[in-house]
Amino acid sequence: MSASLLEIRDLSMIFGGLTALSNVSFDVAPGSITALIGPNGAGKTTLFNCVTGFYKPTLGQMRLQPPGKTPVNLVAVLGEPLRATDFTAPGRIPRKLYFKLFGGSHRVARAGVARTFQNIRLFREMTVMENLLVAQHQQVNRNPIAGIIKSPGFRRSEREAIARAAYWLEQLDLADAANRLAGELPYGHQRRLEIARALCTGPKLICLDEPAAGLNPRETEALSTIIRRLRDEHGVTVFLIEHDMGLVMEISDHVVVLDHGEVIAQGKPDEVSKDPVVLEAYLGVEASAE
Numbered sequence: 001m002s003a004s005l006l007e008i009r010d011l012s013m014i015f016g017g018l019t020a021l022s023n024v025s026f027d028v029a030p031g032s033i034t035a036l037i038g039p040n041g042a043g044k045t046t047l048f049n050c051v052t053g054f055y056k057p058t059l060g061q062m063r064l065q066p067p068g069k070t071p072v073n074l075v076a077v078l079g080e081p082l083r084a085t086d087f088t089a090p091g092r093i094p095r096k097l098y099f100k101l102f103g104g105s106h107r108v109a110r111a112g113v114a115r116t117f118q119n120i121r122l123f124r125e126m127t128v129m130e131n132l133l134v135a136q137h138q139q140v141n142r143n144p145i146a147g148i149i150k151s152p153g154f155r156r157s158e159r160e161a162i163a164r165a166a167y168w169l170e171q172l173d174l175a176d177a178a179n180r181l182a183g184e185l186p187y188g189h190q191r192r193l194e195i196a197r198a199l200c201t202g203p204k205l206i207c208l209d210e211p212a213a214g215l216n217p218r219e220t221e222a223l224s225t226i227i228r229r230l231r232d233e234h235g236v237t238v239f240l241i242e243h244d245m246g247l248v249m250e251i252s253d254h255v256v257v258l259d260h261g262e263v264i265a266q267g268k269p270d271e272v273s274k275d276p277v278v279l280e281a282y283l284g285v286e287a288s289a290e
């Protein structure tokens with residue numbers, strides 16, 4: 001049995017002539033906090049965009065294997081192009097055509113991957129509660145007839161969605177803000193609301209893109225407690241990009257270091273922080289700046 005929730009193998013992403021990711025391979029263990037670090041332009045966001053289905057990688061494999069569930073080939077569900085070699089094994093063609101027509105990032109979300117963004121992307125004119133309800137459209141009963149007649153099943157799924165939203169608002173210390181407009185919340189609260197919105201989808205893997213960006217030290221401390229609680233109390237696996245090295249070293253179980261699109265090191269935080277290759281490429285810049 002494989003011990004990883006997310007398995008990335010030989011992933012490459014090429015934009016025109018620019019290789020943003022080159023043969024990237026690593027694993028994210030279930031129930032862990034895994035951090036992706038690296039200097040600006042290293043390819044971190046590109047990798048996140050691949051894992052969450054916003055980009056189709058040029059080459060390589062990404063597999064999500066939630067314990068006890070069927071593994072999902074995240075590259076296949078995005079819809080791969082047909083290649084000449086497929087005609088040597090025609091059995092593959094119907095599945096490829098199906099995902100070409102009906103595949104996309106929604107399939108990745110359905111498989112259990114949720115994300116937040118480097119630049120907050122909330123529905124600013126909606127209330128906090130409405131933001132969380134919109135995020136759950138996959139889980140609620142979307143049958144229009146059931147909606148018009150307000151069938152028992154429709155009302156039950158609505159109640160469950162509201163209860164789920166209220167639960168995560170409580171967990172992220174936002175319960176008092178449920179009826180406020182998202183755009184009116186202080187910045188730190190908006191960051192937490194983005195995390196709550198991702199959690200409402202019931203993810204197996206939550207990808208946080210620079211969750212501490214713009215937070216003050218007190219807010220960062222609160223965030224680190226929240227992220228650890230997600231792992232320890234809710235069994236959510238966390239994969240995050242972060243520039244705040246204090247936070248990364250404090251909360252991560254595993255750190256992957258990217259530089260120029262390649263993995264230059266990975267391991268436990270204390271191993272990575274002492275690795276001369278990392279110090280030279282990244283932490284050395286930080287250390288000399290302190």
Ligand SMILES: Nc1ncnc2c1ncn2[C@@H]1O[C@H](COP(=O)(O)OP(=O)(O)OP(=O)(O)O)[C@@H](O)[C@H]1O
Nearest residue numbers: 015018019020038039040041042043044045046047
């Ligand atoms: N859609 C795109 N089209 C072309 N080039 C891109 C695209 N997205 C990213 N790149 C390039 O890929 C490289 C990696 O960028 P990426 O944003 O992934 O780095 P990053 O490590 O997240 O950087 P930062 O820490 O500054 O956010 C950069 O050279 C960037 O210009």
